[in-house]
Amino acid sequence: MTIPACSACDTTTPPRSQSKDPTTPPSPTPTGPCRSQIQRPGSRSRQQRPPPQCALATETPRxxxxxxxxxxxxxxxxxxxxxxxxxxxxxxxxxxxxxxxxxxxxxxxxxxxxxxxxxxxxxxxxxxxxxxxxxxxxxxxx
The missing domain is CATH 1.10.357.40 (YbiA-like)
Incomplete structure (x- = not known):
């Protein structure tokens, strides 16, 4: 299972397990370069600049x-x-x-x-x- 971490570049990251117990399903906590783009529950929404790797999508010739x-x-x-x-x-x-x-x-x-x-x-x-x-x-x- 992967979790989209950035709507600008669709970077995906594997889930990270919070528990060492193999019977516990992995937690959908995004990790990776775009994790700052994820709005955490209870956090205030703020517009952030996409990380540098997201610029690839906008700079690549169409x-x-x-x-x-x-x-x-x-x-x-x-x-x-x-x-x-x-x-x-x-x-x-x-x-x-x-x-x-x-x-x-x-x-x-x-x-x-x-x-x-x-x-x-x-x-x-x-x-x-x-x-x-x-x-x-x-x-x-x-």
């Missing part, structure tokens, strides 16, 4: 036509993710018909960005959810 293809690519990726992991699909389906807000302060395109963003991740998750609902009802087959 493939020609990426702006036109990125939503299609993300839609296929999220479809694959939720069809390959039924436990995640159940969590998404449990949201019913609620609006999905992807809260990302670093992206005005993918995230809601405090109401100023376009929330494409949330929109695509709603699309994937509706396809899962249709598939479950026997209307749509993947």
């Amino acid at each position: 493939r020609e036509g990426w702006e036109h293809a990125r939503t299609a690519v993300m839609t296929r990726l999220l479809n694959a993710k939720y069809h390959q992991h039924p436990e995640l699909a159940e969590i998404l389906l449990a949201t019913g018909d609620a609006t999905v807000i992807y809260d990302d302060m670093n992206s005005a395109f993918w995230g809601d960005n405090a109401g100023r963003g376009r929330n494409w991740s949330g929109r695509i998750l709603e699309l994937v959810r509706s396809e899962l609902q249709a598939q479950r009802a026997g209307i749509f087959r993947m």
Whole structure:
């Protein structure tokens, strides 16, 4: 199991066990370079600069036509993710018909960005959810 530690670079880190007991499941405490990006329960939210390794995502040259293809690519990726992991699909389906807000302060395109963003991740998750609902009802087959 890995835990995303930074929404800007999607750095993932393995869970860290708090106990030496092998029967105790690992605690989902993120470790690694981006752990300062995680908001701890009870802590105040504050906007922080992404660590230097997150800059790689913004400094890397984009493939020609990426702006036109990125939503299609993300839609296929999220479809694959939720069809390959039924436990995640159940969590998404449990949201019913609620609006999905992807809260990302670093992206005005993918995230809601405090109401100023376009929330494409949330929109695509709603699309994937509706396809899962249709598939479950026997209307749509993947």
